[in-house]
Amino acid sequence: MSITYLEAIQAAQDRALAENEFVYIYGQDVGSFGGAFKATKNLAAKYPGRVIDAPISEDAMVGSAIGATAEGMRPILEMQFADFSTIAINQICNQAATQFWRTGIPCPITVRLPSGGTEGGGPFHSQSMEAIYAQYPGLIVLTPATVEDAYSMLLEAVTIDDPVVFCEHKYLYYHLKADQLPDKNLPVGKARIARTGKHATVVTYSAMVHEALRAADTLEEEGWEIEIVDLRSIKPIDTDTVLASVARTGRLLCVSEAFPWGGVNAEVISRVTSEGFHLLDAPPKRLNAKDTPIPFHPNLWKAHRPASQSIASSLRDLLRY
Amino acid sequence: MAEAKIKGSKNKYCDSESRYRAAFRYMLLARVFEERTANLYRAGKIVGGVFMGKGQEAFSVGLALALDKNRGDVYGPLIRDQAGRLAFGEALLDAARTYLGSIEGPMKAREGNVHRGNIPMGIIPMISHLGSHISVVSGRLIGKRFCGQKDAIGGVCIGDGGTSTGAFHEALNQAAVEKLPLVVAVANNQFAYSTPTDRQFACDDLVDRAIGYGVEGHSIDGTDLSLCLDTFQKAATRAREGYGPQLVIGHLLRLCGHGEHDDASYISEKHKQGVFGRDCVDVAQQYLISSGWSNLAEIEQWTAEIQKEVEKATSCAQRESGPDPFQETWQALATTRLAEGNSTA
Ligand SMILES: Cc1ncc(C[n+]2csc(CCOP(=O)(O)OP(=O)(O)O)c2C)c(N)n1
Numbered sequence: 001m002s003i004t005y006l007e008a009i010q011a012a013q014d015r016a017l018a019e020n021e022f023v024y025i026y027g028q029d030v031g032s033f034g035g036a037f038k039a040t041k042n043l044a045a046k047y048p049g050r051v052i053d054a055p056i057s058e059d060a061m062v063g064s065a066i067g068a069t070a071e072g073m074r075p076i077l078e079m080q081f082a083d084f085s086t087i088a089i090n091q092i093c094n095q096a097a098t099q100f101w102r103t104g105i106p107c108p109i110t111v112r113l114p115s116g117g118t119e120g121g122g123p124f125h126s127q128s129m130e131a132i133y134a135q136y137p138g139l140i141v142l143t144p145a146t147v148e149d150a151y152s153m154l155l156e157a158v159t160i161d162d163p164v165v166f167c168e169h170k171y172l173y174y175h176l177k178a179d180q181l182p183d184k185n186l187p188v189g190k191a192r193i194a195r196t197g198k199h200a201t202v203v204t205y206s207a208m209v210h211e212a213l214r215a216a217d218t219l220e221e222e223g224w225e226i227e228i229v230d231l232r233s234i235k236p237i238d239t240d241t242v243l244a245s246v247a248r249t250g251r252l253l254c255v256s257e258a259f260p261w262g263g264v265n266a267e268v269i270s271r272v273t274s275e276g277f278h279l280l281d282a283p284p285k286r287l288n289a290k291d292t293p294i295p296f297h298p299n300l301w302k303a304h305r306p307a308s309q310s311i312a313s314s315l316r317d318l319l320r321y
Numbered sequence: 322m323a324e325a326k327i328k329g330s331k332n333k334y335c336d337s338e339s340r341y342r343a344a345f346r347y348m349l350l351a352r353v354f355e356e357r358t359a360n361l362y363r364a365g366k367i368v369g370g371v372f373m374g375k376g377q378e379a380f381s382v383g384l385a386l387a388l389d390k391n392r393g394d395v396y397g398p399l400i401r402d403q404a405g406r407l408a409f410g411e412a413l414l415d416a417a418r419t420y421l422g423s424i425e426g427p428m429k430a431r432e433g434n435v436h437r438g439n440i441p442m443g444i445i446p447m448i449s450h451l452g453s454h455i456s457v458v459s460g461r462l463i464g465k466r467f468c469g470q471k472d473a474i475g476g477v478c479i480g481d482g483g484t485s486t487g488a489f490h491e492a493l494n495q496a497a498v499e500k501l502p503l504v505v506a507v508a509n510n511q512f513a514y515s516t517p518t519d520r521q522f523a524c525d526d527l528v529d530r531a532i533g534y535g536v537e538g539h540s541i542d543g544t545d546l547s548l549c550l551d552t553f554q555k556a557a558t559r560a561r562e563g564y565g566p567q568l569v570i571g572h573l574l575r576l577c578g579h580g581e582h583d584d585a586s587y588i589s590e591k592h593k594q595g596v597f598g599r600d601c602v603d604v605a606q607q608y609l610i611s612s613g614w615s616n617l618a619e620i621e622q623w624t625a626e627i628q629k630e631v632e633k634a635t636s637c638a639q640r641e642s643g644p645d646p647f648q649e650t651w652q653a654l655a656t657t658r659l660a661e662g663n664s665t666a
Contacts, residue, residue, distance in 0.1 A: 028513070028514065028516060029514045029515045029516055031515075031516075031520075032514035032515070032587070033514070033516075033587060036514065047536075053515075053516050053520045054520075055482070055485035055516075055520065055521045056451055056482045056483060056485045056486055056487045056512075057486060057487065058486075058523070059487050060487075081449075083449065083450070084449075084450060085492070086450070087450060087486070087487070087488075114569075119368050119369070120368030120369025120370070120433060121369065122369060122432055122433050122434075122436060122449075123432065123448075124436070124448055124449035124450065125449060138376065193429060194647070220584075290651050291651070291653065291661065292652065292653040293431070293647075293652050293653060295430070295431045295432075295644075296369060296428075296431060296432050296433035296434075296436070297422045297429065297430035297431070297433070297643055297644050298368060298422075299422075299430075299643050299644050299645065299646055300430065300644050300646055300649055302646070303646030303649070304646075304651075
């Protein structure tokens with residue numbers, strides 16, 4: 001059997017619906033159509049009345065889910081694309097994220113964001129929004145890079161008593177396959193060593209894990225052993241695993257597909273320099289997408305985002321220092 | 322067909338016949354062009370997606386022909402308004418270049434497919450977030466009012482699904498409060514992607530909302546070109562004469578998938594055989610012939626001309642280069658002295 005990242009997301013939702021009668025799915029075209037990407041394929045028929053088409057009203061989708069949690073429900077929301085969640089930012093960041101702190105009543109919603117760039121996606125169907133949500137106190141932000149994580153972290157997200165922003169990468173939907181779904185996996189909040197090495201550490205997440213792995217293959221041919229940390233969860237960030245890796249290698253490159261200002265790379269570098277300055281043999285580096293909207297044309301898109309070649313070249317600079 | 326009298330109008334289509342003929346030609350041009358883009362998409366020459374306005378051409382062109390860019394009118398098309406864009410004055414080559422990723426295109430290949438516009442000409446470059454362009458059109462009208470330009474009106478397009486957004490509601494209410502000369506064209510094509518209208522709104526007809534916003538409403542069969550031309554002409558005149566926003570609902574059916582990736586198997590036979598399932602291009606062609614305003618030979622000649630025109634635009638765009646990342650400025654700021662550059666440190 002072979003299962004894709006997208007099928008894992010479907011399977012996790014299937015299981016969540018089966019195991020907990022309070023789970024329901026709400027989003028545009030998620031019903032009998034099965035969603036724009038088919039992440040809810042067959043679920044409406046299997047769970048009548050619990051997989052519901054929403055009007056094009058992202059604000060009201062999230063607002064109503066927040067309300068439903070107070071009655072014991074555990075909604076999963078699908079944004080058609082992560083980019084459209086900007087319309088619901090008020091509800092996610094001001095309503096959901098503050099509720100527990102303001103009232104002591106948790107707000108267990110899961111908001112699925114089909115994230116990240118693909119060829120021809122353009123500026124409004126390609127964004128990586130994890131850092132924006134991570135900025136807000138009260139949210140959990142997950143960025144699975146593997147089929148196994150897509151499955152186990154989504155299942156866990158539904159059980160978490162806080163609002164979870166689940167950033168699933170569209171580029172991985174069909175590209176990534178696994179033999180089977182995991183019974184057990186690392187919990188949310190723990191990073192994973194995706195590849196061991198001793199000369200430099202790359203800290204990354206989501207689709208960039210795979211670009212970094214390819215860059216590490218290239219550098220291996222040049223005699224370098226690169227360690228890759230897959231953060232898995234952006235908030236909370238597993239600083240311990242990152243610091244332990246930097247302690248082994250002395251060098252740090254952070255890679256993210258998001259825009260360069262602030263963000264996950266800046267956060268990781270800030271933590272490593274303040275908590276592990278003595279571990280560093282070279283100034284830490286970061287590689288992000290460029291500081292422009294995401295271009296439509298594949299020629300531009302490929303140059304806009306980090307990729308194995310640019311990661312390899314940043315690593316060479318880092319190793320040369 | 323009744324012809325609305327437009328005060329001081331410089332409309333070049335002074336009578337019904339010439340306007341109808343011109344409208345039909347734009348519809349045909351849009352149809353042939355979109356079919357060509359669909360083929361190019363299937364052949365892998367267009368990336369991203371192709372979104373057609375098949376079945377909506379009459380409604381789309383109706384609004385655009387009621388606008389006059391030379392008078393300062395503003396146009397906010399959306400995904401299914403190829404016909405309207407052409408009628409408003411967007412060059413076919415702009416469309417071909419944007420779809421085919423030519424560096425010569427108006428968006429310099431930074432943007433693709435329907436995400437294009439021409440701000441100086443008065444065409445709002447839509448973003449994907451539905452409904453958000455309506456208040457931008459309003460803003461141009463407010464700006465014109467500040468500048469003492471009182472004559473211009475705005476026309477803006479949205480689908481049935483797009484009316485469920487907060488942005489739509491806010492923009493309609495705002496335009497009503499400001500009594501803006503704005504014509505809002507809602508193409509109710511019965512589906513928003515796969516979602517039927519009964520999962521989108523609960524009123525009988527979206528025109529029922531007009532009274533709630535305090536605007537004038539019109540509800541028409543969007544497959545009938547005469548009705549579309551006539552209604553939009555009237556609505557535009559009302560807007561220009563100071564009667565505030567006009568909400569025009571066109572009932573029709575999307576005769577294609579949401580995009581060319583979608584086979585639209587969720588659209589039932591009942592819908593297709595229903596009153597709005599008829600093809601507005603066929604309907605208009607029959608009307609042209611039966612009214613004696615044209616004949617089959619002339620329409621065949623138009624079709625041949627249009628095919629050449631489309632071939633010329635698409636092959637030109639295909640011959641042109643795509644963008645070179647080394648030539649791209651990678652700058653999003655107009656104020657270059659404040660640009661940070663793209664540091665990777
Ligand atoms: C705010 C927002 N949410 C979701 C989408 C994704 N989306 C693109 S088109 C579409 C359906 C639009 O339906 P409708 O407004 O009826 O126009 P039609 O496609 O039928 O012409 C959706 C949901 C979007 N573009 N904007």
